[in-house]
Amino acid sequence: MPKQVDHRGRREAIARALWRVVEQRGVSQLSMRVVAQEAGMSLGQLQHYFASRTAMLSFAMDFASEQTSVRVRRGLEGLGDRPHPRDVLRLTLAEMLPLHADARATSRMSAAYVLEALHDPAVHEQARRGLAEGRALVEQLVRQAITDGHIGASRDPATETNLLLALTGFTPLIELDVIEPRDALAAIDAHLDRLFSGT
Amino acid sequence: MPKQVDHRGRREAIARALWRVVEQRGVSQLSMRVVAQEAGMSLGQLQHYFASRTAMLSFAMDFASEQTSVRVRRGLEGLGDRPHPRDVLRLTLAEMLPLHADARATSRMSAAYVLEALHDPAVHEQARRGLAEGRALVEQLVRQAITDGHIGASRDPATETNLLLALTGFTPLIELDVIEPRDALAAIDAHLDRLFSGT
The missing domain is CATH 1.10.10.60 (Homeodomain-like)
Structure with a gap:
């Protein structure tokens, strides 16, 4: 066709x-x-x-999310058949930050979309659903890592998932040159190291 | 006058x-x-x-930052003469999240301002300077807490500061109802507990 x-x-x-x-x-x-x-x-x-403008925006946002997923999937293929959950999380978080041109475009699109969502219930619901699905995938990964003994059993999976997602808060700090990309990645590594060492 | x-x-x-x-x-x-x-x-x-529109926006952003500082200062007064650095950080982070009407207004203003900054060098510089000053205050607090033995000496102050600031990443997740305010605060508490217990 x-x-x-x-x-x-x-x-x-x-x-x-x-x-x-x-x-x-x-x-x-x-x-x-x-x-x-x-x-x-x-x-x-x-x-x-x-x-309509909203229909155009919705499609552009969905397409941005898809492109992020494609980049993450491609990166995961480079990690071999059974990637360590720490590497999967590292790669996923890094692709959500504006560290290269494609990621920057989708990241800026997301930020604009969140602002649109604040005064448009349809956009709000679409954005909420997309983010909630992403959150559920990360929580599934965290729960599996706890089951497999990669993350200590004393960690609360919902809280750890929320802390991981909050690390996308590096986005405006990188965009405004307040934190260097390498320092943001070093901080993410420090967080993941502690999560996976159980300290 | x-x-x-x-x-x-x-x-x-x-x-x-x-x-x-x-x-x-x-x-x-x-x-x-x-x-x-x-x-x-x-x-x-x-x-x-x-x-100009930019002059109006710049003032509105500065005023939003000032109002946030006023709210933090007022909150600190309630913590007594020598507040614990954990409580200071907790209060500061909480006031940066859209958890009540005033904080929501300033938080949304900040998000709009970051987007404006991406294509306006003057706005970019003003926003960068404001955030960098805020970051410096948090790093000073973290360094003092390490000196005073509240935070373990093995922690890198710059990395810990960056992780604390990244927690403002809860903002879009709260705005879009993906994470409940109480769950965001629970995650911030978990992060602070580990930072201050040295684990």
Whole structure:
């Protein structure tokens, strides 16, 4: 079905144009007109793919999450057949931080999306669901690591999961050059070392 | 100088109107015209207080940081003359999270400001300086706690400071109802307990 593939391809190209607008001009410039211009199409053509600004944003956010998952999956393939849970968490956390161009684009998109969610219940629900699913995956991994003896049995899996997710708080600190990427990664390593050594 | 006081008062009222716009309508609606309307004045009157959108945003951000500091200071007064550094950190971190209306307003303002900073060098520098100063205060507190034996001497003060600041990463997770406020506070307590017990 070449037509459908092309439709998906055009939507992804629009999503990437939207990310560039967020990255280079800021979320305050995020209108359908500006995104159409950035994507090199007319507003009418854009509206053929997305009926509303919210629909466009939702797709761009889903696509950003997907791209993050693809990067994590690719990284995991490099870790061999049975990767250590510490390495899986390290890689997942690192890919959520704005440490290279692709991760920066998706990270900025996420930050813009959270702000949109604050005053749009539909966006709020979509963002909540996406993050809750990600949280559930991390908690599953932490629980398995406790079962397998990689993490001490005295650790509370829900609390440890929440602390791991909170480490995405390095994002604004890296974006604003308050903390160097290598120092953020060193802090994540220190946290993981303690989690997995049981101290 | 009643005139100057009034000038400051009007600027603060505008800043609060700006926060409400960010909170209720989103940063994408953040224009001088919309803020003037929210503040109940004409665009011309607003321009008497702020020459540009960036000047208005900068003041609103500085005022948000000040209000956070005031809340932290007030909280510290309740901790007595020589508060334990664990309590100081607990209170500071809690006030940076969107756990009540005032903190929510300043937290949302900060998030909008970080996004603005990504494509505006002047805003970037102001935001970086503010965060770096906050980071320096926390590091000073951590170093003193190590000197005083409250935190183990084997802990690296810079790394521990960075991990503490990263805990502001609970903000989007709380805003999107992925993590309950009480669970975020429980995780912060678990982190502080381990930091101060040396395990």
